[in-house]
Amino acid sequence: MQERGGNGMAAYLVFLEQRDGILAEASVNLWHRVQHHAVPGADRVSGFVAGPLRPGALEPLFGAGVVHHAAEERLARSSETTLSRLLAALAAREAITDIVIASTSAGKRLAPCLAQATGASLLSGCVAGGFQEPVCRRPIHCGSILVACVPEAPVRIYLQDRLPQVLFTGTEHPRSVAFDIVPHLDADEKMNPAVRSITEISRQRDISEAGIIVAGGRGMGGPEGFLLLEKLAALLGGSVGASRSAVDEGWRPHGDQIGQTGKSVSPDLYIAAGISGALQHLAGLSAARTIVAINADPDAPVFGVADYGIVGDVLAVLPRLIDVLGDVLPKK
Amino acid sequence: MNIAVCICEVPDPVLPVTVTDGTPDLSRVSRIMNPYDEYAVEEAVRLKERFPGSPVTAFTVTSSGSGREALLKALAMGADRAVEVLSASLADSFQIASMLSAAIRTTFPDALPQLVCCGRESSDYRSAAVPAMLAGMLGMAYAGAVTAFRASDGVLELERETEGGVECLEACYPLVFSAEKGLNTPRKTGIRQVMEARRKPLETLHVAPPPGPLVRFCSAEPVTRKRVCRFAASPEELAGLLLRAVQGDAGEGG
Numbered sequence: 073m074q075e076r077g078g079n080g081m082a083a084y085l086v087f088l089e090q091r092d093g094i095l096a097e098a099s100v101n102l103w104h105r106v107q108h109h110a111v112p113g114a115d116r117v118s119g120f121v122a123g124p125l126r127p128g129a130l131e132p133l134f135g136a137g138v139v140h141h142a143a144e145e146r147l148a149r150s151s152e153t154t155l156s157r158l159l160a161a162l163a164a165r166e167a168i169t170d171i172v173i174a175s176t177s178a179g180k181r182l183a184p185c186l187a188q189a190t191g192a193s194l195l196s197g198c199v200a201g202g203f204q205e206p207v208c209r210r211p212i213h214c215g216s217i218l219v220a221c222v223p224e225a226p227v228r229i230y231l232q233d234r235l236p237q238v239l240f241t242g243t244e245h246p247r248s249v250a251f252d253i254v255p256h257l258d259a260d261e262k263m264n265p266a267v268r269s270i271t272e273i274s275r276q277r278d279i280s281e282a283g284i285i286v287a288g289g290r291g292m293g294g295p296e297g298f299l300l301l302e303k304l305a306a307l308l309g310g311s312v313g314a315s316r317s318a319v320d321e322g323w324r325p326h327g328d329q330i331g332q333t334g335k336s337v338s339p340d341l342y343i344a345a346g347i348s349g350a351l352q353h354l355a356g357l358s359a360a361r362t363i364v365a366i367n368a369d370p371d372a373p374v375f376g377v378a379d380y381g382i383v384g385d386v387l388a389v390l391p392r393l394i395d396v397l398g399d400v401l402p403k404k
Numbered sequence: 405m406n407i408a409v410c411i412c413e414v415p416d417p418v419l420p421v422t423v424t425d426g427t428p429d430l431s432r433v434s435r436i437m438n439p440y441d442e443y444a445v446e447e448a449v450r451l452k453e454r455f456p457g458s459p460v461t462a463f464t465v466t467s468s469g470s471g472r473e474a475l476l477k478a479l480a481m482g483a484d485r486a487v488e489v490l491s492a493s494l495a496d497s498f499q500i501a502s503m504l505s506a507a508i509r510t511t512f513p514d515a516l517p518q519l520v521c522c523g524r525e526s527s528d529y530r531s532a533a534v535p536a537m538l539a540g541m542l543g544m545a546y547a548g549a550v551t552a553f554r555a556s557d558g559v560l561e562l563e564r565e566t567e568g569g570v571e572c573l574e575a576c577y578p579l580v581f582s583a584e585k586g587l588n589t590p591r592k593t594g595i596r597q598v599m600e601a602r603r604k605p606l607e608t609l610h611v612a613p614p615p616g617p618l619v620r621f622c623s624a625e626p627v628t629r630k631r632v633c634r635f636a637a638s639p640e641e642l643a644g645l646l647l648r649a650v651q652g653d654a655g656e657g658g
C-alpha cells in the first residue's frame with residue numbers, strides 16, 4: 073500500500089529533540105530504530121535539531137546520514153510553530169518521504185503543525201512501530217478497537233510512541249551540517265507564541281518514555297503510599313505513574329496520569345498497585361508488554377489483563393517486595 | 405472581540421465500542437461532550453465574563469447529525485450562539501479541520517475571531533491534530549495543550565506541561581489554543597441554564613465538502629485484552645516473577 077519515494081526508496085527525516093543542549097533519549101532511540109529499519113545504500117536517513125548543543129551532544133547517534141543543525145541561540149526553546157516552519161522547509165528541500173517524531177510532549181504538539189504545513193498524512197499512536205510497517209494500526213475507542221490507517225499523501229509523518237530499544241552501534245556517526253534559518257525566519261521576527269521559561273518540577277524520566285512504570289491508584293491510600301512506589305521505581309530504574317483517581321485526589325501531578333484522559337504509555341513492564349483496572353485506565357496501556365497487578369480485591373478487573381498478580385494489601389506487599397528486590401538488584 | 409470554541413461529541417466511555425462489518429458500531433453508545441472540550445468552553449466563557457463584549461460562538465462539525473447535545477451544553481455553560489456544521493463525510497482530522505476553518509470563515513466574513521479555543525484531543529481517536537491544523541488553515545498562531553491561560557492588555561501568558569516541568573509561553577491575539585486538563589474546573593449547569601440554552605440561537609450551516617482525507621481508517625477489529633494472570637502466593641514469589649520480566653529485556657538500559 074505504501075508508496076516509497078519516487079523510485080521505491082524512502083528518505084527519512086528524524087526530528088531530534090534537545091533539552092538544555094542534550095538530545096532527548098526518546099529521539100536517540102528513534103533515530104536508531106530508523107537506522108535499523110532503513111535499507112543501506114537505498115534509503116536515506118537524516119535528522120534535524122534546533123538550538124545550541126553541548127559539545128559531543130550528537131555522539132550518541134550512530135549510523136550513516138546527515139544531521140541538519142540550526143544552532144541559533146534563539147532556537148534553544150522553540151515553539152511547535154517555529155519548528156514546523158523550519159522542518160517543512162527542510163523536508164521540501166531534501167525531498168523527504170517519511171518524517172519520524174518521538175511522541176514526547178513537544179513531539180505531540182509539533183506533529184500536527186507540521187502535517188498542516190507540509191500537507192502530509194499524520195499517523196500517530198500506531199502500535200508496533202508505524203514507520204516499520206506498510207500499514208499502521210492504532211487503538212481507538214479506549215483501546216477496545218484496532219484500526220488500520222492508510223496514508224493518502226505522498227509524505228508521511230509518524231508520531232511514534234516508545235519502542236523497545238534496538239542495539240545499533242558501529243563506527244559510523246552521522247555528519248552534522250549547519251542548517252541556515254535565514255531564509256525561513258527573519259532576524260528580528262517576534263515569535264508568537266514565544267517560550268519564555270521552563271520550570272523543572274520533576275527529574276524522573278517521563279512515563280511516556282519509560283521502559284518500566286510503577287503506577288498507583290486510589291488503593292495507595294494517599295501521597296505517602298506513593299513513597300513506596302518511588303522506592304520500587306528507583307530500584308527497578310523505572311518511573312512512577314498514576315490512575316486518574318490518584319491524580320484527582322491531588323496525590324500526583326496530572327503529567328503522571330495514565331489512561332484515556334492522560335498519557336498512553338508503552339513500557340516493557342507495568343506494575344499497577346491499588347488500581348482497579350477501569351476501561352479508561354486500560355486505554356493508556358495498549359502497548360504495555362508485561363503487566364503486573366497488586367490489588368486487595370481478587371475480582372478486580374485489572375487481574376483480567378495482567379500477566380502476573382498478587383492479591384493483598386499494597387501496604388503489606390510493597391515493603392516486602394522492595395526488601396527482596398533490594399537484596400538482589402544492584403542499586404540504580 | 406469574538407471568541408470561537410470548537411467542540412465535538414464522543415462515545416461515553418462507560419461501555420466498550422464494538423465492531424460491526426469492519427467499522428466501529430456506534431449505534432448503541434450514548435454520547436457526551438468530549439471531556440477536553442469542557443475545559444475549552446469554560447475558558448472561553450470565563451474570558452467573556454472578564455471582558456464584556458466578547459461573545460462566544462460554539463462550533464461542531466458532524467456527518468451524523470450528532471453534536472446538538474454538545475452544542476446545547478456549551479450554550480448552557482454560557483456560550484452565546486452555536487453553529488452546527490453538516491458534512492457528507494468526515495474521515496480524518498484534516499477534513500474536520502478544513503470544515504471548521506470554512507465554517508468559522510463563513511460565520512465571521514469580515515474579521516476572524518481573535519481567539520479560538522479547542523480541547524486537547526477527542527477521547528475517541530486521540531489524534532490531537534484538529535486544533536493545530538485549524539490554526540494553520542486560519543493563519544493564526546497556535547499553542548497546544550495549555551494548562552494556564554492569563555490575559556491582560558492583549559498579552560497572553562500561557563503554561564503547559566513538558567517532560568518533567570512547566571513551560572511558560574507569551575503569545576498575542578489572534579490565537580488558537582487547545583485546552584489540557586488542569587486549565588480550569590468546568591462549571592456544572594442546572595435546569596435554569598439548560599432552559600436558557602434552548603432560547604439561544606443554534607444555526608445549521610452547510611459548507612462546501614472538504615478535500616479528500618489524508619488518512620483513511622479501515623479494517624477495524626475488536627481487541628481482546630484478556631490475559632491469563634499467574635498469581636503469586638507471596639511477595640517473594642512476585643519478586644522472582646518481576647526479576648524474570650526485567651532481566652528478560654536485553655534492550656532496556658536502566
Ligand SMILES: Cc1cc2nc3c(=O)[nH]c(=O)nc-3n(C[C@H](O)[C@H](O)[C@H](O)COP(=O)(O)OP(=O)(O)OC[C@H]3O[C@@H](n4cnc5c(N)ncnc54)[C@H](O)[C@@H]3O)c2cc1C
Nearest residue numbers: 289290291315316331332333334346347348353368385386
Ligand atoms: C471520561 C472519563 C475519562 C477517564 N479517564 C481516565 C484516565 O485517563 N485514567 C484513569 O486512570 N482513569 C480515568 N477515568 C476514571 C476511571 O473510570 C476510574 O474511575 C479510575 O481509573 C479508577 O482509579 P483507581 O483504579 O485508582 O481507583 P478505584 O477504581 O477506586 O480502585 C481502587 C482499587 O484499589 C484497590 N485497593 C484499595 N485499597 C487497597 C489496598 N490497601 N491494597 C491493595 N489494593 C487496594 C481496590 O480493590 C480497587 O481495585 C476516566 C473516567 C471518565 C468518565
